[in-house]
Amino acid sequence: MNVEVSQRQFSAARVPPGGIDCDIHPAVPNLAALLPYLDDHWRDMTLQRGLHELDSIAYPLNAPLTARPDWRPAKGKAGSDLARLRTEALDAFGTSIAICNPLYGVQLLFSEDMAAAFARAVNDWLAREWLDKEPRLRGSIVVPLQSVDYAVAEIERCAADKRFVQVLMLASGEVPLGRRMLWPIYAAAERHGLSLGIHPGSGYRHPVTPVGWPSYYTEDYANQAIAIQSQLTSLICEGVFQKFPRLKVVLLESGFTWLPGYLWRLSKYWRGLRMEIPWVDRSPTEIVRDCVRLTIQPADAPPSADQFARLMDHMGSDELLLFSTDYPHWQFDNDDVLPDGLSPQLVAKIMRDNPLDTYPRLKETTP
Amino acid sequence: MNVQVLPPRSAEPTNAVRLAIADGDIHPYPKSVQKEIYPFLEKRWQDYYETYGMLRRQGYQFGPAYPKGQPDAARRDAYPPAGGKPGSDLAFMREHHLDPNNVQLGILNPLSSGQGAMNADFAAAYCRAVNDWQVAEWTSKDARLKASVMVNYEDSVSSVAEIDRRAGDTNFAQVLLLSRTAEPLGNRRYWPIYEAAERAGLPVGIHAFGYGGDPITSGGWASYYIEEMVGHSQASQSGLISLVVEGVFERFPRLKVVLIEAGFAWLPPLAWRLDKIWKRLKDETPHLRRLPSEYIREQVWLTTQPMEEPRPRKHLLDTIEWIGWDRLIFATDYPHWDYDDPVHALPLPISDAQRLQFFRDNAMAVYGQV
Numbered sequence: 011m012n013v014e015v016s017q018r019q020f021s022a023a024r025v026p027p028g029g030i031d032c033d034i035h036p037a038v039p040n041l042a043a044l045l046p047y048l049d050d051h052w053r054d055m056t057l058q059r060g061l062h063e064l065d066s067i068a069y070p071l072n073a074p075l076t077a078r079p080d081w082r083p084a085k086g087k088a089g090s091d092l093a094r095l096r097t098e099a100l101d102a103f104g105t106s107i108a109i110c111n112p113l114y115g116v117q118l119l120f121s122e123d124m125a126a127a128f129a130r131a132v133n134d135w136l137a138r139e140w141l142d143k144e145p146r147l148r149g150s151i152v153v154p155l156q157s158v159d160y161a162v163a164e165i166e167r168c169a170a171d172k173r174f175v176q177v178l179m180l181a182s183g184e185v186p187l188g189r190r191m192l193w194p195i196y197a198a199a200e201r202h203g204l205s206l207g208i209h210p211g212s213g214y215r216h217p218v219t220p221v222g223w224p225s226y227y228t229e230d231y232a233n234q235a236i237a238i239q240s241q242l243t244s245l246i247c248e249g250v251f252q253k254f255p256r257l258k259v260v261l262l263e264s265g266f267t268w269l270p271g272y273l274w275r276l277s278k279y280w281r282g283l284r285m286e287i288p289w290v291d292r293s294p295t296e297i298v299r300d301c302v303r304l305t306i307q308p309a310d311a312p313p314s315a316d317q318f319a320r321l322m323d324h325m326g327s328d329e330l331l332l333f334s335t336d337y338p339h340w341q342f343d344n345d346d347v348l349p350d351g352l353s354p355q356l357v358a359k360i361m362r363d364n365p366l367d368t369y370p371r372l373k374e375t376t377p
Numbered sequence: 378m379n380v381q382v383l384p385p386r387s388a389e390p391t392n393a394v395r396l397a398i399a400d401g402d403i404h405p406y407p408k409s410v411q412k413e414i415y416p417f418l419e420k421r422w423q424d425y426y427e428t429y430g431m432l433r434r435q436g437y438q439f440g441p442a443y444p445k446g447q448p449d450a451a452r453r454d455a456y457p458p459a460g461g462k463p464g465s466d467l468a469f470m471r472e473h474h475l476d477p478n479n480v481q482l483g484i485l486n487p488l489s490s491g492q493g494a495m496n497a498d499f500a501a502a503y504c505r506a507v508n509d510w511q512v513a514e515w516t517s518k519d520a521r522l523k524a525s526v527m528v529n530y531e532d533s534v535s536s537v538a539e540i541d542r543r544a545g546d547t548n549f550a551q552v553l554l555l556s557r558t559a560e561p562l563g564n565r566r567y568w569p570i571y572e573a574a575e576r577a578g579l580p581v582g583i584h585a586f587g588y589g590g591d592p593i594t595s596g597g598w599a600s601y602y603i604e605e606m607v608g609h610s611q612a613s614q615s616g617l618i619s620l621v622v623e624g625v626f627e628r629f630p631r632l633k634v635v636l637i638e639a640g641f642a643w644l645p646p647l648a649w650r651l652d653k654i655w656k657r658l659k660d661e662t663p664h665l666r667r668l669p670s671e672y673i674r675e676q677v678w679l680t681t682q683p684m685e686e687p688r689p690r691k692h693l694l695d696t697i698e699w700i701g702w703d704r705l706i707f708a709t710d711y712p713h714w715d716y717d718d719p720v721h722a723l724p725l726p727i728s729d730a731q732r733l734q735f736f737r738d739n740a741m742a743v744y745g746q747v
């Protein structure tokens with residue numbers, strides 16, 4: 011008990027209480043947990059066909075990155091137990107609100123009917139098993155991107171529940187996320203005040219790099235930030251932010267130190283090639299400042315505080331970063347959830363102001 | 378980027394470029410394949426080319442997958458007055474670029490070389506012909522220019538043979554690969570190429586573009602040329618991740634890699650990310666004995682074009698400092714439209730020592746021209 015108290019005091023020193031954690035991962039413990047949320051047909055199919063677990067190779071269950079050692083239970087998956095999540099992810103950081111991003115591999119299925127059934131099941135499971143039981147939790151809507159119609163229908167179905175604050179996409183799917191065929195999804199998100207979160211992971215329709223399949227998981231994970239950079243290019247160049255000016259895009263769990271250099275290049279090419287995409291009426295740098303946010307873990311931070319300070323200057327805005335622990339993924343140790351070198355003012359923005367400005371629904375549902 | 382036509386510059390070097398420079402990325406083109414390449418290509422492959430053309434892992438017989446922003450992706454003022462495509466006339470290249478910019482060393486990177494052709498025997502024969510052509514039409518006529526050993530890198534056997542053939546020939550300064558390979562660059566199918574390059578003492582240049590057949594994003598095909606152009610920096614990052622993680626630098630410690638036309642501001646954040654991930658997952662790659670950033674710091678160089686343009690521009694000095702002033706090789710990409718002009722490319726206060734490194738000496742050192 012004493013230990014717990016002193017840890018909390020230490021936490022309070024690291025991050026101010028009341029933070030809004032924009033990326034945590036409650037885990038679907040197993041397929042059986044979804045059975046109550048599947049309709050009769052898909053429950054029968056799951057059992058009759060002996061469906062395997064849908065965990066994606068994006069997070070090998072026993073890989074060190076997938077769960078911090080002290081957050082890994084003796085049995086079962088990290089992040090699958092509500093009591094532990096309350097203690098480890100919420101209480102430990104004094105978190106007031108945390109957004110749940112389930113990573114069960116529904117997006118990998120090839121049948122669009124099956125994908126829709128399992129997306130519904132994951133969303134209902136999240137609402138019943140987590141959001142109903144813990145008032146600090148909010149949810150992201152898992153959508154079956156295999157069918158735009160089904161994805162829109164799932165958004166419409168879940169949107170009535172104001173605890174869903176975001177539509178969740180993976181970093182790599184069938185087509186780049188800016189493509190016009192996907193725009194009904196963004197129209198639905200904007201209409202309902204839902205942000206669009208893009209998270210590492212892939213439907214594995216294409217190699218996880220633009221140059222083929224790698225040999226090691228280390229490469230797969232390193233390439234997730236590369237994939238997210240390309241998705242940002244697509245969203246900007248196709249004109250998503252002109253068509254849906256109120257839509258906020260959140261780049262989850264993919265670092266942020268790459269952003270300045272990325273924007274220098276994209277904005278330069280925009281100046282040289284804007285005749286190809288005339289609907290992009292302002293510099294990508296401005297678009298990102300208005301419409302795109304990034305979660306802070308993993309920080310991918312430079313080795314020195316001086317470098318970090320200069321990098322934050324390159325970022326050019328104090329509104330871009332959102333607090334996240336990425337629980338239960340192992341991105342940091344102890345309570346070191348924020349990189350060193352952030353001013354108290356910036357910490358306050360990252361912990362609370364920026365998330366509230368990013369997720370319109372948080373303001374509606376946050377005390 | 379020069380989209381507008383600038384007034385012709387005097388053939389005399391101006392004060393701003395009185396310093397001799399090296400240019401790490403010049404693109405020579407043949408006036409005509411039939412006139413300039415065929416003399417070095419066996420009749421059998423001439424016939425093949427006439428009948429089937431250059432079939433690559435991309436849909437169109439002619440031209441690129443994404444239409445370029447300018448005809449021939451070229452500066453409008455780079456068309457030789459005597460006719461032919463930009464980059465095809467040595468006399469005009471001298472007058473237009475090499476002399477006024479006082480280029481002391483120019484690295485030739487042919488882009489229509491046979492690389493990426495699906496027929497491996499044809500690709501190897503064509504690459505070999507392009508190597509002979511570079512010597513006959515360019516390096517033997519202008520000692521400032523150095524050729525690249527073009528290899529059909531998807532087939533390491535023919536690549537090694539070609540590298541061995543050119544080893545010791547001072548007309549050649551590097552082995553050239555394209556970035557968009559069929560598998561990531563660190564894959565062991567390519568290791569014999571690195572081994573041969575290391576043995577020959579030649580750096581391996583990896584130029585953006587290529588014909589691996591996979592989409593420019595891991596999430597599918599982008600719609601626009603601008604996405605492809607920006608995406609080369611993502612594809613090059615993926616290639617570098619692979620070179621590091623799959624252990625190429627560990628295995629070939631004297632190998633030098635030069636990433637060409639992929640930009641450079643992405644490098645420090647990528648190195649930070651790799652270090653962090655590797656520390657977490659290093660039990661997967663016990664063949665690596667040092668931090669990813671250490672391999673990169675010692676064995677990787679980058680050409681500068683297209684130079685990132687932050688606002689304010691001085692932010693770029695931080696990035697260059699983090700990469701190392703000794704690691705960047707100035708390049709113009711002549712005659713292409715997004716050419717960087719040595720007079721205007723780095724409008725920042727830097728020391729004379731830094732200027733020398735950046736514009737000349739790093740290239741001289743990497744390419745063994747000291």
